[in-house]
Amino acid sequence: MPTVSVKWQKELFPGIEIDTSQPPIVFKTQLYTLTGVPPERQKIMVKGGILKDDADWSTLGVKDGQKLMMIGTADEIVKAPEKGPVFVEDLPEEEQVIALGHSAGLYNLGNTCYMNSTLQCLHSVPELKSALLSYSDTVRGNGIDQASHNLTVATRNTFGDLDQSVRPVAPLQFLQTLRKKYPQFAQQHNNVYMQQDAEECWTQLVYTLSQTLTSDSSESAALPMKQLFGIDLVSRVHCAESGEESMETESVYSLKCHISQDVNHLHEGIKHGLKTELEKASPTLGRTAVYTRESRINELPRYLTVQFVRFFWKRESNQKAKILRKVDYPLELDVYEFCSDELKQKLQAPRQMLRDAENAKFGLKAQGKASGFKENEGSSSSAGESSSMDIDKAESSLPKKQLTGVYDLVAVLTHKGRSADSGHYVGWVKQDDGKWIEFDDDNPNIRKEEDILKLSGGVFVYTGDWHMAYICLYKARMAELKS
Numbered sequence: 001m002p003t004v005s006v007k008w009q010k011e012l013f014p015g016i017e018i019d020t021s022q023p024p025i026v027f028k029t030q031l032y033t034l035t036g037v038p039p040e041r042q043k044i045m046v047k048g049g050i051l052k053d054d055a056d057w058s059t060l061g062v063k064d065g066q067k068l069m070m071i072g073t074a075d076e077i078v079k080a081p082e083k084g085p086v087f088v089e090d091l092p093e094e095e096q097v098i099a100l101g102h103s104a105g106l107y108n109l110g111n112t113c114y115m116n117s118t119l120q121c122l123h124s125v126p127e128l129k130s131a132l133l134s135y136s137d138t139v140r141g142n143g144i145d146q147a148s149h150n151l152t153v154a155t156r157n158t159f160g161d162l163d164q165s166v167r168p169v170a171p172l173q174f175l176q177t178l179r180k181k182y183p184q185f186a187q188q189h190n191n192v193y194m195q196q197d198a199e200e201c202w203t204q205l206v207y208t209l210s211q212t213l214t215s216d217s218s219e220s221a222a223l224p225m226k227q228l229f230g231i232d233l234v235s236r237v238h239c240a241e242s243g244e245e246s247m248e249t250e251s252v253y254s255l256k257c258h259i260s261q262d263v264n265h266l267h268e269g270i271k272h273g274l275k276t277e278l279e280k281a282s283p284t285l286g287r288t289a290v291y292t293r294e295s296r297i298n299e300l301p302r303y304l305t306v307q308f309v310r311f312f313w314k315r316e317s318n319q320k321a322k323i324l325r326k327v328d329y330p331l332e333l334d335v336y337e338f339c340s341d342e343l344k345q346k347l348q349a350p351r352q353m354l355r356d357a358e359n360a361k362f363g364l365k366a367q368g369k370a371s372g373f374k375e376n377e378g379s380s381s382s383a384g385e386s387s388s389m390d391i392d393k394a395e396s397s398l399p400k401k402q403l404t405g406v407y408d409l410v411a412v413l414t415h416k417g418r419s420a421d422s423g424h425y426v427g428w429v430k431q432d433d434g435k436w437i438e439f440d441d442d443n444p445n446i447r448k449e450e451d452i453l454k455l456s457g458g459v460f461v462y463t464g465d466w467h468m469a470y471i472c473l474y475k476a477r478m479a480e481l482k483s
Helices: 024-035 093-100 113-122 126-133 146-164 172-181 198-212 225-229 266-273 341-361 381-397
Strands: 003-008 011-017 043-046 067-071 231-238 245-252 255-258 275-282 287-299 303-309 311-314 319-322 332-334 401-416 424-430 436-440 443-447 468-480
Touching (some): 003 024, 011 024, 024 043, 024 172, 113 198, 113 401, 113 424, 113 436, 126 146, 126 225, 172 198, 198 225, 198 401, 198 468, 225 303, 255 266
Parallel strands (some): 003 067, 255 303
Antiparallel strands (some): 003 011, 043 067, 231 245, 275 287, 311 319, 401 424, 401 468, 424 436, 436 443
């Protein structure tokens, strides 16, 4: 990597390394951290004119020890007036973040919108940020490789930068560690880094964090990734031809919304995703046979991830083609019907408590007993006394807040374009005050709730040139036990 010096105004910045495998926008973000001049204002003189964000370094003839000239104006630091009203711009940066009401955007470092949108959606989970804050720089859990450790630290640092800055953040450390851990995100075409699939980035990052953010590596108060995002499924696998039947269990980190001509709503897509067909060897028939797998949710997470299966491999074009069909999704998602009988039983009491609490807001009376324990009390006084003691023990061992199977939409990751490996990804995140922010790389915009429901696809976007929901993140609505 060549080392250059950069002259800007009266200052000279020596010993700056240029990673020629990265696009020039990455070099510009390095200069931004040194000078405060945003990349879009930088004019760097090179052979042939001004350095462009997507230029090919090999054609520019930059040599080791070369001095480059940069022109551009740094962001002004607005000083607070001694008297008069205090405006947001006059506050210290950490106070501006609070007053602004949302975190900063992320610079696109060359086809990295897939990564930026993923980070913004996951950044909306406060419990994840808490777990990351308690993660140690130096202590690695047993069996955790260095690349996974580095990616976790980079995630923590990037989240911290987003929370403390009002100006866009350059996630260079995260990008470098992501590519080192998962080389697929370092693929190039004609010396330019390629666009990648945001769902693959989301899945790989969540998997890595599930390995590193354990009780060994963080404080006991921090919730593990399994509790935050993990979904336990129990499946009945049946072969109609041979009569074979078996039960299987697995843990996943998202539900799939399969899209077909019969699917118009997220509920229908999830239902299709939980009933699939597979081919495997049949011991009874001695050959390959078709099996039906019917799955039910046996354990729910705090945050439910649903992926719209919008892409399929198209041999003719040798790429992931997009299904443009409109599939509506709700702001409130109830997954009770997809749960196993065992989980439904556990959810009954919390769901009643939730209904009673919501009815109370409108001045309505409770419909029934919230606790499922007292219904099992014996008829005799001694049995009743014993049962009462059991209830107290059971209630004391239960968490104060319990899952209900009802979820509220808090983030949407969308794709615009015709292929997963091209086009543009954007993150849409709900804030604590109820407003929504569209995080389009380094440009956050306030949006209305009705704008979020227009991201479902359909006839008016058959060109693929409008944002369509690709991943939805829902937050559990909890029922609080009475003390």
